[in-house]
Amino acid sequence: GRSAAQKAVIRVIPLKVEPILLEGEFADVAEVTPAEGKLLQSHPLSLCNTSEDEHPESGFITIVKLEQPDRDPNPCLSLANKAKLAGERGARAILFDITDDESAADQLRKPRGLSQPVVLIRGHDAELLMGVVNKNREAHVKIEVKEPPAWPDYD
Amino acid sequence: RLDANLISVVPEKSFEGLLSLRHLWLDDNALTEIPVQALNHLPALQAMTLALNQIWHIPDYAFQNLSSLVVLHLHNNRIQSLGANSFDGLHSLETLDLNYNELLEFPGAIRTLGRLLELGFHNNNIKAIPENAFVGNPLLQTIHFYDNPIQFVGQSAFQYLPKLHTLSLNGATDIREFPDLKGTTSLEVLTLTRAGIHLLPRGMCQQLPSLRVLELSHNQIEDLPSFHRCQRLEELGLQHNRIHEIRADTFVQLVALRSIDLSWNYIQFIHPEAFVTLHSLTKLDLTDNQLITLPLDGLGGLTHLKLQGNAALSQPFAKDSFPKMRVLEVPYAYQCCAYGSCSNFFKKSNQWGAEDLSPEEEDPHKRTMELFPGHADNHYDLDADDIQLDLEESKLHPTIQCTPNPGPFKPCDHLFE
Amino acid sequence: NVSQGCQGGCATCSDYNGCLSCKPRLFFVLERIGMKQIGVCLSSCPSGYYGTRYPDINKCAKCKADCDTCFTRNFCTKCKSGFYLYSGKCLEKCPGGLEANNHTMECTSIVH
Numbered sequence: 282g283r284s285a286a287q288k289a290v291i292r293v294i295p296l297k298v299e300p301i302l303l304e305g306e307f308a309d310v311a312e313v314t315p316a317e318g319k320l321l322q323s324h325p326l327s328l329c330n331t332s333e334d335e336h337p338e339s340g341f342i343t344i345v346k347l348e349q350p351d352r353d354p355n356p357c358l359s360l361a362n363k364a365k366l367a368g369e370r371g372a373r374a375i376l377f378d379i380t381d382d383e384s385a386a387d388q389l390r391k392p393r394g395l396s397q398p399v400v401l402i403r404g405h406d407a408e409l410l411m412g413v414v415n416k417n418r419e420a421h422v423k424i425e426v427k428e429p430p431a432w433p434d435y436d
Numbered sequence: 437r438l439d440a441n442l443i444s445v446v447p448e449k450s451f452e453g454l455l456s457l458r459h460l461w462l463d464d465n466a467l468t469e470i471p472v473q474a475l476n477h478l479p480a481l482q483a484m485t486l487a488l489n490q491i492w493h494i495p496d497y498a499f500q501n502l503s504s505l506v507v508l509h510l511h512n513n514r515i516q517s518l519g520a521n522s523f524d525g526l527h528s529l530e531t532l533d534l535n536y537n538e539l540l541e542f543p544g545a546i547r548t549l550g551r552l553l554e555l556g557f558h559n560n561n562i563k564a565i566p567e568n569a570f571v572g573n574p575l576l577q578t579i580h581f582y583d584n585p586i587q588f589v590g591q592s593a594f595q596y597l598p599k600l601h602t603l604s605l606n607g608a609t610d611i612r613e614f615p616d617l618k619g620t621t622s623l624e625v626l627t628l629t630r631a632g633i634h635l636l637p638r639g640m641c642q643q644l645p646s647l648r649v650l651e652l653s654h655n656q657i658e659d660l661p662s663f664h665r666c667q668r669l670e671e672l673g674l675q676h677n678r679i680h681e682i683r684a685d686t687f688v689q690l691v692a693l694r695s696i697d698l699s700w701n702y703i704q705f706i707h708p709e710a711f712v713t714l715h716s717l718t719k720l721d722l723t724d725n726q727l728i729t730l731p732l733d734g735l736g737g738l739t740h741l742k743l744q745g746n747a748a749l750s751q752p753f754a755k756d757s758f759p760k761m762r763v764l765e766v767p768y769a770y771q772c773c774a775y776g777s778c779s780n781f782f783k784k785s786n787q788w789g790a791e792d793l794s795p796e797e798e799d800p801h802k803r804t805m806e807l808f809p810g811h812a813d814n815h816y817d818l819d820a821d822d823i824q825l826d827l828e829e830s831k832l833h834p835t836i837q838c839t840p841n842p843g844p845f846k847p848c849d850h851l852f853e
Numbered sequence: 854n855v856s857q858g859c860q861g862g863c864a865t866c867s868d869y870n871g872c873l874s875c876k877p878r879l880f881f882v883l884e885r886i887g888m889k890q891i892g893v894c895l896s897s898c899p900s901g902y903y904g905t906r907y908p909d910i911n912k913c914a915k916c917k918a919d920c921d922t923c924f925t926r927n928f929c930t931k932c933k934s935g936f937y938l939y940s941g942k943c944l945e946k947c948p949g950g951l952e953a954n955n956h957t958m959e960c961t962s963i964v965h
Contacts, residue, residue: 312762312763312837313837314762320888321888321890322869322888322889322890323890324870324871324883324890324891324892325870325873326873326881326883326892326910327883327890346867346869346870348867348870348873352865352867352873352874353873355909394719394740394763411869414869414888414889415868415869415889417886417887417888417889418888419887419888420888439906440877440878440906440911458930459924459930463906464878464906464911482928482940482941483924483925483928483930483941485924487905487906488906488907488908506928506940506941507924507925507927507928507941509925512907512908528940530927530941531925531927531928536908554927
């Protein structure tokens with residue numbers, strides 16, 4: 282597996298507003314691959330087997346704001362399975378805002394070969410992204426793989 | 437609706453005269469028994485929930501006059517036992533939910549439910565599913581029974597269920613033989629993991645013409661039959677078994693097969709024509725086997741190939757062998773060099789002294805601006821040169837993940853040749 | 854970002870996700886408003902949804918597309934217009950031996 286987490290460049294293009302460039306990191310649970318689509322927020326409880334709610338047509342990128350772990354003592358699914366479920370429901374990529382739940386990074390470290398990339402975002406970058414969500418203005422998102430720096434020269 | 441109250445008793449005459457009552461909610465109360473008498477006067481009742489109570493037993497003939505009942509929810513009670521005739525009289529029942537109870541034995545009383553479509557008894561304490569368990573329920577489409585300590589399953593338990601789509605059994609360690617699924621012809625997903633199966637019957641696929649997903653990981657399978665009659669097979673999971681060979685006919689004609697997981701076996705030999713007819717194959721996992729060579733015929737469509745843990749597999753791979761590759765795991769770092777994982781290292785080694793531009797020194801503006809897709813319907817407010825850049829790079833270029841990544845201590849040259 | 858006072862029947866909530874859990878007896882519903890999806894707590898499920906009570910949460914989920922109100926996802930209690938209700942199912946035509954009652958929009962036994 283990869284030693285340092287692979288960085289992701291996240292380009293958020295709200296309708297009629299200047300694009301925002303953010304950074305996140307790819308989680309090893311899924312493949313490191315680019316993705317793009319319309320931004321949609323998902324409530325953490327929407328990613329459960331029992332919730333057969335309406336699913337937006339596929340081709341979107343979902344953002345899930347994770348709450349502090351003690352606020353959801355017995356989650357319906359593991360984060361890996363929530364990411365898998367989101368992919369099965371048509372998400373092209375899953376963004377997790379882990380500002381309030383750093384343990385999520387460990388939970389999503391074990392490779393599971395999920396096809397849709399899973400990107401973790403936190404802190405100021407997450408705040409900017411959730412700001413776009415809060416304004417509830419349609420936005421398009423593009424996720425790119427940030428090239429790893431070249432190896433230092435040992436000659 | 438009487439749900440979410442503190443009802444502990446339902447007097448006998450509570451529903452007398454309600455001859456047209458169709459739907460009854462008594463869930464989330466304090467009942468410790470089925471209100472048998474009160475339920476005797478509801479000929480039109482079609483749906484009832486007694487979930488989230490403290491019912492511990494269902495007596496014989498508990499619902500004998502509910503001939504119109506279609507849905508019965510009893511989940512989240514404390515039901516430990518059922519009378520042998522507890523469901524007699526429920527001639528119309530299609531859905532029975534016994535999930536999250538304390539049943540110790542398989543609910544044999546279901547045998548009288550001839551129209552049952554949906555049965556759930558997951559999260560109970562049932563240890564065995566007997567022979568002919570569902571002989572009285574030929575219309576069953578779904579059976580959920582996970583999270584039970586099931587050790588034994590009768591060979592004939594799941595026969596003659598022509599509507600059943602999914603069957604999953606995990607951890608039933610007493611299962612020694614593959615179940616006889618005669619007459620269960622619509623099965624699409626069969627999961628039978630962590631059992632003791634060591635042999636797959638030759639005629640297995642004849643019984644399962646609709647099978648799409650076959651998951652048999654963590655068993656003791658040594659020899660594979662030909663799966664060629666499983667014509668719709670898409671996913672095959674055989675990891676953690678004792679397979680030592682893949683023959684020419686093992687996967688022949690499986691034109692829909694997309695993914696094969698053979699990791700953690702003892703495979704030494706794969707017949708050169710083993711993958712030739714697999715036109716849809718995109719994922720192949722052979723991690724931790726004993727391969728010496730890998731036949732490449734038929735593998736041109738792979739996007740995922742995993743070969744780590746095959747110490748004797750030292751053949752280099754040419755990039756054009758796998759034109760669609762995205763994730764490649766190989767035994768040795770030098771086998772990644774064909775995939776440009778060491779492009780910088782290559783530049784250095786091939787053009788000594790050439791100016792070596794690390795990605796950071798490239799024009800960052802160019803790199804990030806190349807990100808836009810050129811959607812025709814892209815109505816976002818982009819200025820002209822954004823769109824122009826966008827059109828040149830109209831497709832996101834996928835990266836290839838090849839591990840182990842070559843590095844200074846894992847050079848591209850194979851040191852041992 | 855955890856708001857101090859929770860609206861409606863929430864027991865716990867947050868700014869971005871709305872309700873995270875409900876007060877006793879209330880049903881948790883997911884509501885999508887444009888790009889946002891928030892949790893809401895109601896005393897009963899809205900039309901087109903059915904409620905299921907569980908020990909840790911009471912949840913609303915959608916009925917099938919051809920159904921207006923339902924007991925469970927697979928058992929409808931009132932079909933959308935153009936469909937006849939029969940034994941929890943919504944049918945475009947009544948099965949043999951039954952007649953379509955255009956007043957109640959149900960399939961009923963033929964009375965001789």
